[in-house]
Amino acid sequence: MENNLPVNVREYQELAKKALPKMAYDYINGGAEDEHTLRENIAAYGRIILRPRVLVDVSKIDMSTTLLGYNMPSPIIVAPTGGHKLAHPEGEKATARAAASCNAIMVLSSGSSYKIEDVASSCNAIRFYQLYVYKWREVSERLVRRAESCGFKALVLTVDTPMLGRREADIRNKMVFPPSANLEELKKINVDTTGGSQLEGFARATLDPSLSWKAVEAGVAGVIVSNHGARQLDYAPATIAALEEVVKAVAGAVPVLVDGGIRRGTDVFKALALGARAVMVGRPVFFGLAARGEAGARHVIEMLNGELEVAMALCGCRSVGEITRSHVMTEGDRIRSLL
Ligand SMILES: Cc1cc2nc3c(=O)[nH]c(=O)nc-3n(C[C@H](O)[C@H](O)[C@H](O)COP(=O)(O)O)c2cc1C
Numbered sequence: 307m308e309n310n311l312p313v314n315v316r317e318y319q320e321l322a323k324k325a326l327p328k329m330a331y332d333y334i335n336g337g338a339e340d341e342h343t344l345r346e347n348i349a350a351y352g353r354i355i356l357r358p359r360v361l362v363d364v365s366k367i368d369m370s371t372t373l374l375g376y377n378m379p380s381p382i383i384v385a386p387t388g389g390h391k392l393a394h395p396e397g398e399k400a401t402a403r404a405a406a407s408c409n410a411i412m413v414l415s416s417g418s419s420y421k422i423e424d425v426a427s428s429c430n431a432i433r434f435y436q437l438y439v440y441k442w443r444e445v446s447e448r449l450v451r452r453a454e455s456c457g458f459k460a461l462v463l464t465v466d467t468p469m470l471g472r473r474e475a476d477i478r479n480k481m482v483f484p485p486s487a488n489l490e491e492l493k494k495i496n497v498d499t500t501g502g503s504q505l506e507g508f509a510r511a512t513l514d515p516s517l518s519w520k521a522v523e524a525g526v527a528g529v530i531v532s533n534h535g536a537r538q539l540d541y542a543p544a545t546i547a548a549l550e551e552v553v554k555a556v557a558g559a560v561p562v563l564v565d566g567g568i569r570r571g572t573d574v575f576k577a578l579a580l581g582a583r584a585v586m587v588g589r590p591v592f593f594g595l596a597a598r599g600e601a602g603a604r605h606v607i608e609m610l611n612g613e614l615e616v617a618m619a620l621c622g623c624r625s626v627g628e629i630t631r632s633h634v635m636t637e638g639d640r641i642r643s644l645l
Pocket residue numbers: 333334335347385386387388415416417436464532533534535536537565566567568586587588589590592
């Protein structure tokens with residue numbers, strides 16, 4: 307196998323499927339209900355066409371960018387995904403090392419299998435912390451304080467989960483989530499598992515469904531266009547189809563990021579062309595971790611970086627600043643051109 311490494315994210319997905327117990331693979335791969343949005347997150351990228359430019363000197367390609375004042379060698383960030391022990395015994399420690407070796411920012415999930423402190427001490431990197439707001443605000447507050455004292459640089463507040471979406475594979479599999487080492491204090495909570503998925507019962511018992519726009523009064527330094535990897539509201543739009551509208555509304559006030567369905571460097575390119583400052587990838591890194599541990603997670607990030615570099619060169623873009631709206635043609639563009 308080591309002589310015959312996967313050459314793209316899809317091959318990592320196949321390896322992960324072979325390596326993982328069904329319950330774990332279904333949890334990682336699955337989306338809500340009919341999985342319409344899950345398919346659309348990917349299919350919508352397929353409907354965006356690139357417009358190449360030739361005869362540009364692309365002997366040097368610079369993929370670097372900045373976010374909230376931090377330098378990144380490429381616009382690819384590791385999205386927060388919970389329960390990495392499902393994929394590998396080293397869990398988030400391995401993912402964090404993989405991200406650090408690529409100098410990529412990793413967003414650590416509130417549902418991580420390993421403690422914030424263990425992940426932070428596993429390697430040196432810029433890390434953001436993803437926060438769920440629990441019914442007991444002091445639980446969230448303690449997480450924030452711990453992340454802060456471990457040197458995490460920003461909070462990513464997840465606001466699309468007043469309750470968990472219906473992931474039918476998890477319900478069928480009676481999905482049991484590895485206990486999150488950070489949420490010891492919630493262990494004694496009475497979780498109703500009659501609905502099937504233990505994670506769903508846990509979310510219902512602990513997440514605060516009353517979170518409202520008041521939460522943004524504190525101010526935000528960025529916006530992420532996300533549908534939670536199509537795991538929440540099925541029939542929500544594909545994120546890449548919603549990106550441009552959000553970018554226009556935000557009007558440069560803060561950077562806009564996007565996640566969901568990114569499987570190729572060309573997808574990253576398309577997201578940047580439509581106004582994203584950076585992108586986050588969830589399942590691809592999880593699949594890499596499941597297939598080959600830290601090396602697999604690192605390889606996934608490296609492959610996406612490599613693909614982005616080629617896409618930039620073939621589109622005649624030497625830096626991410628040179629990626630413009632005119633490098634892509636969306637379905638909307640095509641329809642407008644026919645009118
Ligand atoms: C297995 C899995 C677990 C996730 N766990 C979390 C989580 O704990 N917190 C969160 O904010 N988002 C979570 N997400 C959503 C991701 O942050 C991200 O929005 C999504 O994975 C992007 O789509 P992609 O997987 O197609 O890249 C999770 C997604 C997956 C697939």
